[in-house]
Amino acid sequence: MIKVGIVGGTGYTGVELLRLLAQHPEVEVEAITSRSEAGVRVCDMYPNLRGHYDTLAFSEPDADRLGACDAVFFATPHGVAHALAFDLLERGTRVIDLSADFRLRDAEEWAEWYGQPHGAPALLGEAVYGLPEVNRDRIRQARLIAVPGCYPTAVQLGLLPLLEAGLIDAGHIIADCKSGVTGAGRGAKVPSLLAEASESMKAYGAAGHRHLPEIRQGLGDAAGSPVGLTFVPHLTPMIRGIHATLYGRLIGEPGDLQALFEQRFEGEPFVDVMPAGSHPETRSVKGANLCRIAVHRPGNGDTVVVLAVIDNLVKGASGQAIQNLNLMFGFDEKAGLAAPALMP
Numbered sequence: 001m002i003k004v005g006i007v008g009g010t011g012y013t014g015v016e017l018l019r020l021l022a023q024h025p026e027v028e029v030e031a032i033t034s035r036s037e038a039g040v041r042v043c044d045m046y047p048n049l050r051g052h053y054d055t056l057a058f059s060e061p062d063a064d065r066l067g068a069c070d071a072v073f074f075a076t077p078h079g080v081a082h083a084l085a086f087d088l089l090e091r092g093t094r095v096i097d098l099s100a101d102f103r104l105r106d107a108e109e110w111a112e113w114y115g116q117p118h119g120a121p122a123l124l125g126e127a128v129y130g131l132p133e134v135n136r137d138r139i140r141q142a143r144l145i146a147v148p149g150c151y152p153t154a155v156q157l158g159l160l161p162l163l164e165a166g167l168i169d170a171g172h173i174i175a176d177c178k179s180g181v182t183g184a185g186r187g188a189k190v191p192s193l194l195a196e197a198s199e200s201m202k203a204y205g206a207a208g209h210r211h212l213p214e215i216r217q218g219l220g221d222a223a224g225s226p227v228g229l230t231f232v233p234h235l236t237p238m239i240r241g242i243h244a245t246l247y248g249r250l251i252g253e254p255g256d257l258q259a260l261f262e263q264r265f266e267g268e269p270f271v272d273v274m275p276a277g278s279h280p281e282t283r284s285v286k287g288a289n290l291c292r293i294a295v296h297r298p299g300n301g302d303t304v305v306v307l308a309v310i311d312n313l314v315k316g317a318s319g320q321a322i323q324n325l326n327l328m329f330g331f332d333e334k335a336g337l338a339a340p341a342l343m344p
């Protein structure tokens, strides 16, 4: 049994960590922080957790208490993990950061997109990008994990087989993505209000979203050279879910694309390549640590269309974070993550 701490326990990804860890056979949640709810019992704020965490209460972030844990998850806004990660690593605590603080390798690029100086550039060299389908062996050895963003998880998983095999024009890729409103976090914001977000849909960040450099970095690694990417996110009236529709221009005759995807993800516990002709639905991954993918070649033409769906709070955040923890501590990769999706 290991002890873990969670910094930022009142947000959607924090409570999702608690829900999933309640089923984890090797983990005990030792500390959970919230400055605004310090002293409140977790089960009083989140009644779905009654019977699972009846004595655990939110507390102020405290380096000594967190540093006594084997691992600490940061489910906090950008910049918070920068300030605490070094101290925790010095104490021998491993850090799994759900925010974007350690996702970009270039501190200056991070500062440009996140509008603040990078607070821990000295740690960037050792941070491992926590996409197990790419970096599984490095994750096993890591002390510091940058959990990928929600859109970047869906887009990279959907495009990796094509880029690694050099089958599409890496200079002209389009990622048209839709997210549920929990992607915007739990903090009160006008665009997340029921009257604003329901029965309507809108694009945002078309001129440049902060996930663009993260996705470009990962796709560039897969392609072996810089990629040209147009990424347009949309806010849709659902609570959870990301749907990515990805377009690439085929170079020459690609062979059997369905077989390519099946082989690339063979044995992956959390990627499901669906049968040819499928159209995956976000509800088919709701609550599950899973990316379902379908690959199409309309009219046998020169464009390949990949459809990828995840739950933004699970494979797009907290589930993927636990998948990383399992690898870091040598647990079964599926521990705590085996439940199927909720349908309907």
Ligand SMILES: NC(=O)C1=CN([C@@H]2O[C@H](COP(=O)(O)OP(=O)(O)OC[C@H]3O[C@@H](n4cnc5c(N)ncnc54)[C@H](OP(=O)(O)O)[C@@H]3O)[C@@H](O)[C@H]2O)C=CC1
Pocket: 007, 008, 009, 010, 011, 012, 013, 014, 033, 034, 035, 036, 037, 061, 074, 075, 076, 077, 078, 080, 098, 099, 100, 148, 149, 150, 182, 183, 184, 185, 186, 187, 312, 313, 316, 317
């Ligand atoms: N929602 C999603 O789908 C996804 C989110 N993420 C990322 O995960 C992180 C958390 O997201 P989400 O759960 O939605 O966020 P929320 O905004 O819902 O929650 C943020 C949490 O962080 C705490 N917090 C805020 N500021 C500080 C601070 N300075 N020091 C310590 N704690 C702080 C808050 O508690 P309090 O203020 O009381 O201390 C709260 O518990 C973000 O970086 C987000 O971008 C990643 C993938 C997907």
Ligand SMILES: CC(=O)N[C@@H](CCC(=O)OP(=O)(O)O)C(=O)O
Pocket: 098, 099, 100, 148, 149, 150, 151, 179, 180, 181, 182, 183, 184, 185, 233, 235
């Ligand atoms: C719908 C919505 O607002 N989505 C968020 C992305 C989700 C998220 O939290 O991004 P990280 O994984 O990088 O933390 C956004 O567009 O900024």
